[in-house]
Amino acid sequence: xxxxxxxxxxxxxxxxxxxxxxxxxxxxxxxxxxxxxxxxxxxxxxxxxxxxxxxxxxxxxxxxxxxxxxxxxxxxxxxxxxxxxxxxxxxxxxxxxxxxxxxxxxxxxxxxxxxxxxxxxxxxxxxxxxxxxxxxxxxxxxxxxxxxxxxxxxxxxxxxxxxxxxxxxxxxxxxxxxxxxxxxxxxxxxxxxxxxxxxxxxxxxxxxxxxxxxxxxxxxxxxxxxxxxxxxxxxxxxxxxxxxxxxxxxxxxxxxxxxxxxxxxxxxxxxxxxxxxxxxxxxxxxxxxxxxxxxxxxxxxxxxxxxxxxxxxxxxxxxxxxxxxxxxxxxxxxxxxxxxxxxxxxxxxxxxxxxxxxxxxxxxxxxxxxxxxxxxxxxxxxxxxxxxxxxxxxxxxxxxxxxxxxxxxxxxxxxxxxxxxxxxxxxxxxxxxxxxxxxxxxxxxxxxxxxxxxxxxxxxxxxxxxxxxxxxxxxxxxxxxxxxxxxxxxxxxxxxxxxxxxxxxxxxxxxxxxxxxxxxxxxxxxxxxxxxxxxxxxxxxxxxxxxxxxxxxxxxxxxxxxxxxxxxxxxxxxxxxxxxxxxxxxxxxxxxxxxxxxxxxx
Amino acid sequence: xxxxxxxxxxxxxxxxxxxxxxxxxxxxxxxxxxxxxxxxxxxxxxxxxxxxxxxxxxxxxxxxxxxxxxxxxxxxxxxxxxxxxxxxxxxxxxxxxxxxxxxxxxxxxxxxxxxxxxxxxxxxxxxxxxxxxxxxxxxxxxxxxxxxxxxxxxxxxxxxxxxxxxxxxxxxxxxxxxxxxxxxxxxxxxxxxxxxxxxxxxxxxxxxxxxxxxxxxxxxxxxxxxxxxxxxxxxxxxxxxxxxxxxxxxxxxxxxxxxxxxxxxxxxxxxxxxxxxxxxxxxxxxxxxxxxxxxxxxxxxxxxxxxxxxxxxxxxxxxxxxxxxxxxxxxxxxxxxxxxxxxxxxxxxxxxxxxxxxxxxxxxxxxxxx
Numbered sequence: 001x002x003x004x005x006x007x008x009x010x011x012x013x014x015x016x017x018x019x020x021x022x023x024x025x026x027x028x029x030x031x032x033x034x035x036x037x038x039x040x041x042x043x044x045x046x047x048x049x050x051x052x053x054x055x056x057x058x059x060x061x062x063x064x065x066x067x068x069x070x071x072x073x074x075x076x077x078x079x080x081x082x083x084x085x086x087x088x089x090x091x092x093x094x095x096x097x098x099x100x101x102x103x104x105x106x107x108x109x110x111x112x113x114x115x116x117x118x119x120x121x122x123x124x125x126x127x128x129x130x131x132x133x134x135x136x137x138x139x140x141x142x143x144x145x146x147x148x149x150x151x152x153x154x155x156x157x158x159x160x161x162x163x164x165x166x167x168x169x170x171x172x173x174x175x176x177x178x179x180x181x182x183x184x185x186x187x188x189x190x191x192x193x194x195x196x197x198x199x200x201x202x203x204x205x206x207x208x209x210x211x212x213x214x215x216x217x218x219x220x221x222x223x224x225x226x227x228x229x230x231x232x233x234x235x236x237x238x239x240x241x242x243x244x245x246x247x248x249x250x251x252x253x254x255x256x257x258x259x260x261x262x263x264x265x266x267x268x269x270x271x272x273x274x275x276x277x278x279x280x281x282x283x284x285x286x287x288x289x290x291x292x293x294x295x296x297x298x299x300x301x302x303x304x305x306x307x308x309x310x311x312x313x314x315x316x317x318x319x320x321x322x323x324x325x326x327x328x329x330x331x332x333x334x335x336x337x338x339x340x341x342x343x344x345x346x347x348x349x350x351x352x353x354x355x356x357x358x359x360x361x362x363x364x365x366x367x368x369x370x371x372x373x374x375x376x377x378x379x380x381x382x383x384x385x386x387x388x389x390x391x392x393x394x395x396x397x398x399x400x401x402x403x404x405x406x407x408x409x410x411x412x413x414x415x416x417x418x419x420x421x422x423x424x425x426x427x428x429x430x431x432x433x434x435x436x437x438x439x440x441x442x443x444x445x446x447x448x449x450x451x452x453x454x455x456x457x458x459x460x461x462x463x464x465x466x467x468x469x470x471x472x473x474x475x476x477x478x479x480x481x482x483x484x485x486x487x488x489x490x491x492x493x494x495x496x497x498x499x500x501x502x503x504x505x506x507x508x509x510x511x512x513x514x515x516x517x518x519x520x521x522x523x524x525x526x527x528x529x530x531x532x533x534x535x536x537x538x539x540x541x542x543x544x545x546x547x548x549x550x551x552x553x554x555x556x557x558x559x560x561x562x563x564x565x566x567x568x569x570x571x572x573x574x575x576x577x578x579x580x581x582x583x584x585x586x587x588x589x590x591x592x593x594x595x596x597x598x599x600x601x602x
Numbered sequence: 603x604x605x606x607x608x609x610x611x612x613x614x615x616x617x618x619x620x621x622x623x624x625x626x627x628x629x630x631x632x633x634x635x636x637x638x639x640x641x642x643x644x645x646x647x648x649x650x651x652x653x654x655x656x657x658x659x660x661x662x663x664x665x666x667x668x669x670x671x672x673x674x675x676x677x678x679x680x681x682x683x684x685x686x687x688x689x690x691x692x693x694x695x696x697x698x699x700x701x702x703x704x705x706x707x708x709x710x711x712x713x714x715x716x717x718x719x720x721x722x723x724x725x726x727x728x729x730x731x732x733x734x735x736x737x738x739x740x741x742x743x744x745x746x747x748x749x750x751x752x753x754x755x756x757x758x759x760x761x762x763x764x765x766x767x768x769x770x771x772x773x774x775x776x777x778x779x780x781x782x783x784x785x786x787x788x789x790x791x792x793x794x795x796x797x798x799x800x801x802x803x804x805x806x807x808x809x810x811x812x813x814x815x816x817x818x819x820x821x822x823x824x825x826x827x828x829x830x831x832x833x834x835x836x837x838x839x840x841x842x843x844x845x846x847x848x849x850x851x852x853x854x855x856x857x858x859x860x861x862x863x864x865x866x867x868x869x870x871x872x873x874x875x876x877x878x879x880x881x882x883x884x885x886x887x888x889x890x891x892x893x894x895x896x897x898x899x900x901x902x903x904x905x906x907x908x909x910x911x912x913x914x915x916x917x918x919x920x921x922x923x924x925x926x927x928x929x930x931x932x933x934x935x936x937x938x939x940x941x942x943x944x945x946x947x948x949x950x951x952x953x954x955x956x957x958x959x960x961x962x963x964x965x966x967x968x969x970x971x972x
Contacts, residue, residue: 551814
């Protein structure tokens, strides 16, 4: 038995969204000389465009640093930056399994937030040593002592030694590094044992195949080794191993306690799953490492290629994204209106949005997404229970005994000034008030039971707009409840458009139907004939609008000089038509399918 | 088929608010030099096109009537000299009411002009002012009296700010009562970059439905007065079609001369420079002032033929089409024909857009393009 290098510290940073994780990570890298100040691009580890634009971390990102401690030794730090948003808890739990310690950042002015707690519990579950750090002490509204007191009261951690830092200004960063050396344990494991490493992330490289991000627990791996995983019987030869510096830097090998990557010409994306354990094929370890809890999708939507012939490209893109984000699930689906596509499951609305954006940006795909749905429990008259997340798969009304919908427990934090607005909104969304707690003079926690299908549309946006951005919101699913749900169909020129069907509560069917008719009327371009736009529940029409026939679409003049120009114009118009879907005889632009997400009030 | 000649005279007294043609309200002083260049361009083109027979000459602008009539006389003489222009050629000149005089007309007629086109636009003075026209209804009346008995067209616009059906009727009747043989009634197109575009942006102009109503109304008034529609925006007394313009819609050949003029010769479409200085420079160094040139491939020729023919009441002669392009029209355009069958009608060998769908023809024609 040989203990791994005792001068390694593997840790991550956890925090509520926007408490400064990525900024602190950048600062640590700068302080350890990993990157020169000159090369610093703001938020170095948020490398995706979407991350920079939205100012949030979506993906975990590992990086290796060297630190000369005051104790005279040089330490290797492996830091894993993690997302803060509730939808990405899965990413966080993956990084935690690869670490021994976690830096817990608490915003000096905002204190403990919903996601701070969630992440702390995750870290505690993983037996991590937690080092609290109070950030943003440069802000005039900073109240570091109160933040410390909250950490002690709410989480029960001793915060007396917590460094007070400003990641923005670079104040007291050194203290954080020293504390990491002092408080985080070195990795355990056995260098002499057979090789065993946890896959905590992966992505697909066009030249090298699948790249595995691993935390080596036992033994070591080097170029030329034969590897396999516990769940697959395929054997691969390692072509490259290395560390994150922060870009990938090849090395001869990785040993127990280290964090790095492995490339082994793995071509098939399905063969290696995040959470699986990599082992040496010639010297197999006996037991796999504990993987991750399988996560449950809560929001579903259909994703279709705008151009039907791009189905294969969409499939490849989804597979590659899944490799990078195991929480994304999908299966092939067909729609009369949209053709071949996929039914996809996500951890939340933001997760869904981000995935849609990544498909468009990273894979250059034009996609159409259908309305988000939750998974409903349908008890049929024959006693069978089925789960339905796609409105068009709902059994006929005559076969449905009853339906249940997922219910969440929601915590809404807000300054007291906005309580009225929030309560109004929750009432509109069929929320049931449970409790109100004054956290301090400026902060109230409201607890509600809410149907999940009411919050997946625009709840978050509305909370933000009604409280001028002050409120924050977190939820967890607590179970299913019986509910009077109906399927709302939209008919274009008499034909049901399956991609526009939604499941709604009986009480809101009429309003949603009317709003949708109005929105669709505006979104569908006028055509050569009149198009009735109708909303129907169970075959009964409940709302109707009409897209009038187009009266004028002509170029007034077409003489000698106009011919080329006119032809170009018509070609452009034709291009636009090509991007439309035909439902029955109606040509529908893809934006129409997004109308379902809009509601008309405020 | 015989070809047409178009000559562009880019001078105007003032620029109308809707105008996006090449015209220079402040460069009248250059008229003489410009015309000299035109004669030179004609000489160069004439040499190149000496095997062509020309059937029409159209002098457009700008405002051709704004320049000295003797320059027009020389222009026509040059056209006859350098091109093989038929004796019975249709020779048209565009005029604005304010720049017409008895002596000018007399000279035009003397050198062979047999068709006139007058820009009235509207018989309502306030609307003329809105458009930035530099004449009044009265000026037009004076001009129209001089044209009595001649073969002439009157341009009328619809879709103007505050325009009513009554206004349109008045404009049409004004043209008819003075004996116009031809009316061009076209909808105002607010082009980006023109002053009137701001009116459009501010929602001051009638919307598409209103314009369609005006159009339908105008068509019915014109029909009542004996003007038949032979193209979307063109109406005439029997036999008074503009031969020059028909040639465009039958996808005939034409040579354009002068700044910004377009040509289509031997399936190549090309356009002269829009810049007056550039034009001068090219001509004076014996070069053609062409800036854009595109050879139209077979499918392109077919598509253009369909696109243009569908503007006309006569429609497309399918038999001629098949013979000319050596293909089966019904096969090549099967999908488009099927999709639009409700909007098309056959009359003998001809296929046309039904009258009631002529005003939404872009949507239909789109489907025919490759």
